Amino acid sequence: MHDLFGTVHLIALGLSIPFIVLTIIFAKKMTLKGVLRVLLIGGIISETIKVFFYIIHNIDKFDGWGYLPKGDLPFHLCSIQIILIIVLYLSKNDKLKKLLMSFMLPTCLIGGIAALLIATYSSRNFPIITFQYFGFHTMIICFAIYLIRTDEVKFNAKDYVNSLIMLFACFFIAIYLNSWIRDGENSVNFMYVSGPPQDNLPYLNLNHGWLAYILRYFALAIVCDTLVYIKPIIDFFKEKKNNKKEA
Numbered sequence: 001m002h003d004l005f006g007t008v009h010l011i012a013l014g015l016s017i018p019f020i021v022l023t024i025i026f027a028k029k030m031t032l033k034g035v036l037r038v039l040l041i042g043g044i045i046s047e048t049i050k051v052f053f054y055i056i057h058n059i060d061k062f063d064g065w066g067y068l069p070k071g072d073l074p075f076h077l078c079s080i081q082i083i084l085i086i087v088l089y090l091s092k093n094d095k096l097k098k099l100l101m102s103f104m105l106p107t108c109l110i111g112g113i114a115a116l117l118i119a120t121y122s123s124r125n126f127p128i129i130t131f132q133y134f135g136f137h138t139m140i141i142c143f144a145i146y147l148i149r150t151d152e153v154k155f156n157a158k159d160y161v162n163s164l165i166m167l168f169a170c171f172f173i174a175i176y177l178n179s180w181i182r183d184g185e186n187s188v189n190f191m192y193v194s195g196p197p198q199d200n201l202p203y204l205n206l207n208h209g210w211l212a213y214i215l216r217y218f219a220l221a222i223v224c225d226t227l228v229y230i231k232p233i234i235d236f237f238k239e240k241k242n243n244k245k246e247a
Contacts, residue, residue: 009119012130016116016138023142027149035146036089039139043082046136047074053129070181075174075190077111081140101147102159103166106228109144112137118197157236160229167221193217 054072059065074080084100091097115137147153174191181188189195193214196204203220206213226233 008130012119012134013116016134019138020141020145023145024149027146028151030146030150032150032152035143036085039085039143040089042136042139043085046132046139047082049128049132053126053132057126071188073188073190075177077107077170077191078115078137078140080170081108098153098159099162099166101153102155102163104140105144105147105155105159106163106225107167108140109148109228110224112141112144116141118201155229156232157229160225160232163229164222164225167225168218171218171221 050072051068055066055068058067058069061069074082081104084104088097088100116134119133147155171191171193174193177190178188178194187194189197192204195206195210196213199205203216204213
């Protein structure tokens with residue numbers, strides 16, 4: 001794990017930011033189908049690197065057997081995006097795709113940014129996994145920016161509500177999943193609902209116990225989700241106000 005905002009962390013952030021800026025500039029020139037194709041290829045490459053790295057890195061722990069450690073299963077908020085990308089790419093159901101994208105918009109943007117700023121799983125001794133970590137999270141941030149900037153996807157207040165429902169469903173599933181998988185020292189912390197991603201964080205910490213932590217966690221999630229959807233929310237209330245005037 002790198003020191004937060006140490007040399008390697010800052011270099012990785014410096015390499016990630018240009019891709020985000022380019023996406024902001026050229027997003028409207030890209031098609032959703034083309035973006036999903038790039039996401040699918042990038043996601044497969046990223047997950048392949050991660051799976052083989054963590055199996056080989058932990059092979060002695062499993063007496064030479066090729067197991068993936070439980071904590072590296074794709075059940076974090078960012079890693080489940082790979083599963084959703086596959087569904088998006090293969091599905092012909094527009095309603096399902098819109099529902100998934102309403103969830104992916106805030107989770108890719110906020111989750112990806114948080115992952116870049118709090119680099120929990122990159123390894124200072126293995127540049128390949130650092131490349132995978134920052135590359136994948138940069139990719140999903142770019143996808144969220146594309147969804148905001150493109151004219152192909154129109155989000156509304158209903159999408160905001162759907163995103164919150166799906167987000168909190170994932171939170172509770174993660175609580176059950178963490179408790180079910182936990183086996184002595186082999187505990188997991190999917191979506192960080194069991195505890196903060198790192199110690200001594202200024203807001204998300206266990207200084208006042210788990211209940212205070214999870215309430216802060218939920219509050220932060222609601223605020224971030226709302227900020228992402230602030231324009232559709234404002235448009236909803238404007239439309240409602242105009243309808244009352246016309247009536």
